[in-house]
Amino acid sequence: MxxxxxxxxxxxxxxxxxxxxxxxxxxxxxxxxxxxxxxxxxxxxxxxxxxxxxxxxxxxxxxxxxxxxxxxxxxxxxxxxxxxxxxxxxxxxxxxxxxxxxxxxxxxxxxxxxxxxxxxxxxxxxxxxxxxxxxxxxxxxxxxxxxxxxxxxxxxxxxxxxxxxxxxxxxxxxxxxxxxxxxxxxxxxxxxxxxxxxxxxxxxxxxxxxxHRVGFHYLADFIVSGGLTQLVTFVVAIAAGFQAAGDLRAAQLLLTPLNMFTVSMTFALAPQVSRLAAIGDLKRLRRLPFQYGSTVALISILCVVFVSLLPDVVLKGLMGESMHGGLEVFPYAAFAMCIMGVAVGPGLTLRAVGKVRASMLIKAVTAPLTLVLVWFGATTSQAVGSQAGLAAGTLMRATGSRMLMTRALTDYANQRKVLVDEKIT
Known part of the structure; x- marks a missing residue:
């Protein structure tokens, strides 16, 4: 039963x-x-x-x-x-x-x-x-x-x-x-x-x-993670003009399937990851970020291959006059989004075990550096350079989040063991 x-x-x-x-x-x-x-x-x-x-x-x-x-x-x-x-x-x-x-x-x-x-x-x-x-x-x-x-x-x-x-x-x-x-x-x-x-x-x-207190934590977390992606467009528009921002938007249009997957799975997995933490299923919590990141990487590759096979008439229908600029930026934007997807899993796990501040801290440290790299890339190589800068900054965040997650899960396992021992005695 x-x-x-x-x-x-x-x-x-x-x-x-x-x-x-x-x-x-x-x-x-x-x-x-x-x-x-x-x-x-x-x-x-x-x-x-x-x-x-x-x-x-x-x-x-x-x-x-x-x-x-x-x-x-x-x-x-x-x-x-x-x-x-x-x-x-x-x-x-x-x-x-x-x-x-x-x-x-x-x-x-x-x-x-x-x-x-x-x-x-x-x-x-x-x-x-x-x-x-x-x-x-x-x-x-x-x-x-x-x-x-x-x-x-x-x-x-x-x-x-x-x-x-x-x-x-x-x-x-x-x-x-x-x-x-x-x-x-x-x-x-x-x-x-x-x-x-x-x-x-x-x-x-x-x-x-x-x-309001925890809300500011979520706000800061949003600004240095999801909001960072949005701010990149602002930086590109300021550093390289609306033309470059338009090329970036056209490339992002082609990445809609990948974006749909990352955003929807993040949205859907958030309550499930919280449940895994609540029942102490640390094995699945450790495995989830790797599975998530691997899937994002695979879909990124498939997106690039699929777009390369599309005829120009289809691409023109999707992007209009922005087709050529969008195609130039597309592979770089795909790589940057792939790295961002890899960084999401550890962040979800940190939230689930009550380490929202730790998750926010690593993002807060890397976000300014990422925007500087995006600015530098945009001023030197327009939209293409901005995505190279975004990928480099996000890679720092992904590495730091993974290290924090490993430590947080170890602490969480020890805390649960102590609680269990106290109940037994």
């Missing part, structure tokens, strides 16, 4: 991971479609401007996530008092409030980049919807409703795509952003219908009050 119960729990966890990964893939797909249509509509200079705007939106999502959905999904003790509907209301309320504030910041950045008040207003509003939609997905997964999270993401792309095709002939970035925002809004509405959250200012304020 016990074995059947264990098998049932494992099967349930596998389904949750699968649907969580599918939800993240669907989320990336909506952005992929968005980027392809923009690339087909504007030249490389404006594609670089668009890439810079999307970085601002991604940073807003990461910042808000650090104080709302991430502490929830990683089961932080500071918010353990929130359960059930109260937890959902607190997370979503925090996301909405912080999302509006971040939307204003995105508006300011957008105007500084484009000097277009209409475009900036549209993008700032769309960013708010993207932030809230991201929170809806996390809440659904946290509530073991990952299948519905996938449906929510699917609604986004199914709504935005036909609208984008209708406005494509306008050759207007603002109209494409409007279509993107409508898709995000539709996904949010679906999530609200499913979750039926109650609005509570008290719960929102209480959540932020309890989570």
């Amino acid at each position: 016990v074995s059947l119960r264990v098998i049932a729990k494992m099967a349930s966890a596998s389904r949750i991971i699968g649907w969580s990964a599918a939800a993240q893939i669907a989320s990336n797909a909506s952005n992929f479609v968005f980027t392809v249509l923009v690339a087909r509509t504007v030249d490389t200079h404006y594609l670089g401007m668009f890439a810079t705007l999307m970085v601002a939106s991604s940073l807003a999502i990461g910042i808000v996530r650090a104080f709302s959905s991430e502490p929830s999904i990683f089961k932080e003790s500071s918010v353990a008092v929130f359960t059930g509907k109260d937890r959902t209301a607190a997370v979503l309320g925090s996301s909405i409030g912080l999302g509006v504030i971040s939307g204003l910041g995105v508006f300011v950045i957008s105007y500084a980049v484009s000097a277009d008040p209409v475009l900036s207003s549209v993008f700032g509003t769309a960013s708010v919807m993207a932030v809230v939609q991201d929170s809806v997905r996390f809440v659904l997964v946290d509530n073991a409703r990952a299948k519905l999270a996938f449906f929510a993401e699917s609604i986004w792309i199914l709504v935005q795509l036909p609208i984008m095709l209708l406005v494509l002939e306008r050759h207007s970035l603002s109209w494409l952003i409007v279509a993107w925002a409508i898709g995000a809004s539709s996904s949010v509405v679906f999530g609200i219908i499913v979750l039926k959250p109650r609005v509570s200012l008290r719960l929102t304020v209480s959540w932020l009050g309890r989570v």
Whole structure:
């Protein structure tokens, strides 16, 4: 009977991971479609401007996530008092409030980049919807409703795509952003219908009050890891111009399958790694980073081979005028993303065993060095050089994270052994 119960729990966890990964893939797909249509509509200079705007939106999502959905999904003790509907209301309320504030910041950045008040207003509003939609997905997964999270993401792309095709002939970035925002809004509405959250200012304020300390740890961790990838585009745009940023964005477009895998598996494995740490399965915790990194390396190679076999007409259809620059940067960007994937596994394990600060520390040390290397590479060899610098900096992070993980798992095993011995005596 016990074995059947264990098998049932494992099967349930596998389904949750699968649907969580599918939800993240669907989320990336909506952005992929968005980027392809923009690339087909504007030249490389404006594609670089668009890439810079999307970085601002991604940073807003990461910042808000650090104080709302991430502490929830990683089961932080500071918010353990929130359960059930109260937890959902607190997370979503925090996301909405912080999302509006971040939307204003995105508006300011957008105007500084484009000097277009209409475009900036549209993008700032769309960013708010993207932030809230991201929170809806996390809440659904946290509530073991990952299948519905996938449906929510699917609604986004199914709504935005036909609208984008209708406005494509306008050759207007603002109209494409409007279509993107409508898709995000539709996904949010679906999530609200499913979750039926109650609005509570008290719960929102209480959540932020309890989570602000650990939230800053998650924020710092985001800035020096996922946020670092976003900041690279800013650095390239400043150091080498929007043309180079556009070439980088075009190359990243070709890396969408690899990016989908790394982001979706990171998102899906986070709660599972926490469960492995909770039950003391150190053998699987040690093995997971190697398995994850090896898989990322294999998919990176397959992506490069696959793209090399694609005919020019397909590549032109994906990247538009940015095809030649994108293809030049592509193998270097693939290598950099591969190294980043290798660095993810040890970081997940460090978080799971309660070493968030250690994980953040190694990233905080290597992040400035990485940005300096990216800047140097961009000024000397444009987008290609930036990716060589990114790979070198990330390799330092991967090596350091692996060393910290080995030490942390040893300490964790000793702590669990002491607890077991104390219970026996």
